[in-house]
Amino acid sequence: MKLSKFFCQIMQIAWLSKSYLKMCDLNFEVEQRYNAENMSPSGRVPFIKCGAFLISELDPIISFVNNKGISLVDKLDSSDKADMRAYMSLVNTVLGSAEMYICWCDKTCYNEVTKPRYGSVYPWPLNRYLPYQKKQQVVKKLAVLGWSQKSLDEVITIVPLPSPVPRPSDIDALLYGHLYTILTSPIPQINDKLANIIRGHEPLIKFVKHMDRKFFGRTTEVSKEYVPLVTEEADLNRTPLDHATDQQSTRGALF
Amino acid sequence: MLKIKHRELSAVQDGARSSLQGEPEMCSMKPGSAEMPKFRKSILQGVAARVDKISIDGLGRTKDDFVKEQVQDVFKARNFEEVIKKAHEARRKLDNLGCFRSVGIFIDTSRGINSTRDGLEVIFHVKEQKRIVGGVNTMVGSNEGSLVVGLKLPNLAGRGEKISAQYSYGSRRTCNFDVTFSKPLRGSLSPLFTTSIFQHASEWPSSGYKMLENGLLLDLSFFSGQNIRHNLQWEGAYRDLSCLSRSSSFQVREQSGPNIKSSVRHILSLDHRDTCIFPTRGILFQLTTEFAGLGGNVGFLKNEALLQSNLQVIRDVVVQGSLQAGLLNRVTDKAVNICDNFFLGGPLSIRGFQFRGVGTHADGNALGSDAYWAAGLHLFTPLPFRPGKGGFGEFFRSHFFLNAGSIGNVNYADDFPHNVKELTQGIRSSYGFGVALRLGSMARVELNYCVPLLVQKGDLASPGIQFGIGVNFL
Numbered sequence: 001m002k003l004s005k006f007f008c009q010i011m012q013i014a015w016l017s018k019s020y021l022k023m024c025d026l027n028f029e030v031e032q033r034y035n036a037e038n039m040s041p042s043g044r045v046p047f048i049k050c051g052a053f054l055i056s057e058l059d060p061i062i063s064f065v066n067n068k069g070i071s072l073v074d075k076l077d078s079s080d081k082a083d084m085r086a087y088m089s090l091v092n093t094v095l096g097s098a099e100m101y102i103c104w105c106d107k108t109c110y111n112e113v114t115k116p117r118y119g120s121v122y123p124w125p126l127n128r129y130l131p132y133q134k135k136q137q138v139v140k141k142l143a144v145l146g147w148s149q150k151s152l153d154e155v156i157t158i159v160p161l162p163s164p165v166p167r168p169s170d171i172d173a174l175l176y177g178h179l180y181t182i183l184t185s186p187i188p189q190i191n192d193k194l195a196n197i198i199r200g201h202e203p204l205i206k207f208v209k210h211m212d213r214k215f216f217g218r219t220t221e222v223s224k225e226y227v228p229l230v231t232e233e234a235d236l237n238r239t240p241l242d243h244a245t246d247q248q249s250t251r252g253a254l255f
Numbered sequence: 256m257l258k259i260k261h262r263e264l265s266a267v268q269d270g271a272r273s274s275l276q277g278e279p280e281m282c283s284m285k286p287g288s289a290e291m292p293k294f295r296k297s298i299l300q301g302v303a304a305r306v307d308k309i310s311i312d313g314l315g316r317t318k319d320d321f322v323k324e325q326v327q328d329v330f331k332a333r334n335f336e337e338v339i340k341k342a343h344e345a346r347r348k349l350d351n352l353g354c355f356r357s358v359g360i361f362i363d364t365s366r367g368i369n370s371t372r373d374g375l376e377v378i379f380h381v382k383e384q385k386r387i388v389g390g391v392n393t394m395v396g397s398n399e400g401s402l403v404v405g406l407k408l409p410n411l412a413g414r415g416e417k418i419s420a421q422y423s424y425g426s427r428r429t430c431n432f433d434v435t436f437s438k439p440l441r442g443s444l445s446p447l448f449t450t451s452i453f454q455h456a457s458e459w460p461s462s463g464y465k466m467l468e469n470g471l472l473l474d475l476s477f478f479s480g481q482n483i484r485h486n487l488q489w490e491g492a493y494r495d496l497s498c499l500s501r502s503s504s505f506q507v508r509e510q511s512g513p514n515i516k517s518s519v520r521h522i523l524s525l526d527h528r529d530t531c532i533f534p535t536r537g538i539l540f541q542l543t544t545e546f547a548g549l550g551g552n553v554g555f556l557k558n559e560a561l562l563q564s565n566l567q568v569i570r571d572v573v574v575q576g577s578l579q580a581g582l583l584n585r586v587t588d589k590a591v592n593i594c595d596n597f598f599l600g601g602p603l604s605i606r607g608f609q610f611r612g613v614g615t616h617a618d619g620n621a622l623g624s625d626a627y628w629a630a631g632l633h634l635f636t637p638l639p640f641r642p643g644k645g646g647f648g649e650f651f652r653s654h655f656f657l658n659a660g661s662i663g664n665v666n667y668a669d670d671f672p673h674n675v676k677e678l679t680q681g682i683r684s685s686y687g688f689g690v691a692l693r694l695g696s697m698a699r700v701e702l703n704y705c706v707p708l709l710v711q712k713g714d715l716a717s718p719g720i721q722f723g724i725g726v727n728f729l
Contacts, residue, residue: 035512041501049505123515123552126493130513 018046019180020062020173022215024070034121058177059088062170073169088171093145095178098194101147101155104138108188156193176211179204299336306330306338307365307374313381317354318413324441325349329377338362342377352439353417354410355381384409394423401425415439429456444477459594461611463503463620464511466594467495486522491515491551496594504618510593518547528565532693533635533652535573539563546586547595554589558582559597573635577729579604580628582665596623599662600683600714602723604629606658607685607705612715614662619715626678629660631729635691652691654701658729659684659709684708689721700724 021028028048033039040047040056047056048064055064065071073081103114110131118134119127142148147155182195198204212218309326325348332338342360349358358381365374388407393400403423411418415438422432435451451472458465470492478484496511521544528537541561548554559581566574581597598621601610611621634655642648663677689703701723707716 033509035509038497038512039508041498054501054505054508122513123550126513126515129493 019176019211019215020058020065020072020170021048023072023168023173024065026065026070058092058174072173076169084169084171088174091171091174091178095182097142097145097147098155099178099182100138101142101150102152102187102194104135105142105148106152110135112188113186152193156197172207172211176208179208180212183208299339300334302335303373304332304335304338304375305371305373306332306377307370308376310376310378311381312378313383315383316413317383317410321414322349322352325352326377326379335375338375338377342379346379349379349381352410352415354384354415356384357382396425399425399427399429401429401431425456431455442477444479446475446477449474449476458499459611460499461609461621462593462598462623463499463507463618464496464593465499466497469493482526484522484524484526486520486524488520488522489518490520491517494592494594496592502618504620504622506617506622507593507620514553514590514592515551516547516553516592516595517549517551518545518553519549520545528563531696532699533573533691534565534575535567536565538565548587548589552589553592553595554585554587555591555595556584556586557595571637575631575633575635577631577633578628579630579660579729581626583625593623597625597627597662598623599627599629599660602701602703602721603725603727604658604729605660605683605685606656606687606703606721606723606729607707607716607718608683608710609715609717612717613660613683613711614713616713616715624662624664626665626674627660627662628678629658629729631659632657638690650693652693653688654691654703655686655688656703657684657686660729681711682709683711683714687721694724698724698726699728701728 018028018030036045036047037043041054042056044057047054048061050064053064055061073084076084102109104110115131118131122130139148179198182198185195187195209219306329309329311322311326314322326345329338329341329345332341339362342362346358346360349355358379361378361380363376363378365371365376386408388409390405392403392405394403395401401423402425403421405419405421407417407419409417417437418435419437420432420434422430424430431454433451433453433455435449437447437449440446440448449472451474453468453470453472455468456465457468470490472488472490474486474488476484476486493513493515495513498508498511523540523542525538525540528534528539539561540563543557543559545557546555547557559579561577561579563575563577566576568574583591583595583597585591598611598614599605600608600613600621605613611623614624614627615622635652636654637644638648638651638653643651659682661678661680661682663681665674665677685705685707687703687705689701689705692700692702694700701721703721703723705718705721707718710716
């Protein structure tokens with residue numbers, strides 16, 4: 001079944017849902033709105049608009065697409081599906097929280113990347129206030145998970161790196177979304193430790209490159225002297241940063 | 256006690272004058288006893304009088320120079336009637352300062368070395384407001400009930416400065432507050448400077464959004480001519496719009512999110528009516544011009560005019576005609592938010608329609624427009640058979656009305672006749688009758704039976720009984 005009009009509205013890097021939609025071979029249009037977060041029914045991005053329906057975040061989008069009769073995992077048996085769900089939740093909570101931590105709790109990253117980016121669309125007093133407000137929310141949320149008091153090094157050591165499974169499934173979309181975001185976001189070099197850990201993990205890099213080729217028709221250079229390829233509309237406002245750091249020293253922290 | 260001596264007025268002393276017979280007359284007036292019998296008036300006009308001295312009794316922290324200005328006019332009185340009139344006027348001025356709880360007048364013949372033959376002494380007995388006035392009350396609005404805590408510091412530094420604060424907490428966890436500082440300035444135009452910091456939460460179910468507004472308002476009001484008031488305002492507000500429910504229309508959803516409005520406003524109001532509620536004569540004219548876009552990300556030029564005219568045809572039967580119109584121009588490339596648009600319909604504007612029920616709707620949410628006009632013709636009569644005449648019945652009026660209006664978007668790329676057509680072809684109108692009740696001296700309650708006459712596609716009409724409460728009615 002094909003959905004003739006599949007419309008997607010995305011603010012930040014919404015590769016999670018985007019890659020899923022690509023994997024399902026669905027047509028969609030990407031629109032960037034400065035207030036996408038406020039437009040979303042759940043207050044989180046990304047969300048899709050399909051006719052009169054508005055669905056936000058990956059899980060609801062997956063179930064919405066499943067309801068339309070499209071599924072990536074219909075060949076899996078129920079125990080595999082349960083495993084997949086468990087992994088997805090693990091990736092979401094741990095990898096997602098680690099990203100949040102780096103973006104909002106790490107001082108350098110917050111001041112140099114997150115704050116200017118988040119506030120850039122608002123006029124003067126708001127571009128100071130809104131990032132601060134959002135930061136408070138994130139810190140509160142991370143405090144519940146017990147993350148807010150941790151240091152960056154502690155955070156990156158608790159990140160589990162799952163291995164990709166051979167067949168495309170829902171978790172691939174999720175994992176690709178997270179990994180691609182981490183690998184290509186212009187984080188200040190010293191704090192880009194998480195990306196370096198991932199760069200040191202060969203299967204994950206292979207996986208990202210494979211997904212890039214297969215579903216997005218591009219190649220992403222994620223190793224040394226990396227410059228992200230600007231292929232999508234969403235990438236246009238990115239500034240390519242040199243991600244070259246000493247991989248060797250952080251490789252030890254992997255497993 | 257503040258004593259003000261008469262400045263020498265040379266011209267007054269000459270000419271015919273009749274002196275008081277017998278004992279010096281003393282007159283003590285209670286508030287509201289302005290009317291004097293006719294025969295007495297002619298006698299009083301013939302009685303020459305000169306105010307030698309004005310005393311103000313009961314001043315504590317209020318500064319002398321501040322009250323002196325208000326009573327200066329009393330010295331200009333030439334005869335006894337004028338003394339009484341001017342003293343009354345001074346009393347009204349003192350009352351308006353908001354510094355005193357009560358003001359009494361006492362007129363006596365002046366005694367002592369400096370007194371003249373027809374000399375009078377006018378004594379104002381004032382009672383100052385307490386330093387802190389406060390109150391706690393509950394309020395039930397259209398959406399929720401709330402607890403309101405108010406605190407007022409009147410006459411803070413002795414020259415009419417006032418700080419008032421109001422905080423309300425609603426049953427739906429909304430929190431509103433308003434802290435206002437005002438200070439009367441010196442000058443013949445009676446200027447008043449006001450500044451306030453506010454937070455205001457509002458819900459608009461008919462448009463599917465709610466708004467939280469935080470802002471600062473600076474206001475300078477002054478009079479030019481009789482009853483012509485000007486307000487010059489600057490408002491900077493941080494407004495956070497969000498959807499009221501998941502079912503809010505996508506057009507409303509698109510506009511949600513925070514924005515900043517910084518605008519200057521000029522309000523001209525001319526009020527010649529005898530009272531605000533149920534006036535019997537006079538006109539009210541109000542012109543509001545607002546330019547937003549000095550900073551912030553909201554920009555527009557908004558003009559709105561209101562004209563109301565009252566005419567008493569026969570005793571107690573008043574015909575009221577009113578006309579309102581508004582136009583919003585997008586003069587900058589900044590956005591215009593849904594909350595800045597004009598809306599029409601409802602018990603306070605075109606009756607017989609749902610609140611904001613006239614104009615474009617998307618999924619049942621009113622989206623508002625750039626331009627509108629609305630007109631109303633009302634006939635106010637006392638209740639049939641006049642129950643409670645002269646007393647409780649005076650709070651009520653029976654009321655027949657005919658409302659009409661239209662709302663639409665003006666496209667500046669289009670030619671002018673087309674825009675006029677847009678606003679004149681799709682006329683909505685309704686008629687009906689009902690009972691109106693006065694609440695205090697500001698608000699009005701209406702219970703009407705409405706019949707929508709002309710309804711356009713997309714409007715939400717609401718024929719039948721309609722209830723409305725508010726301050727400004729069409």
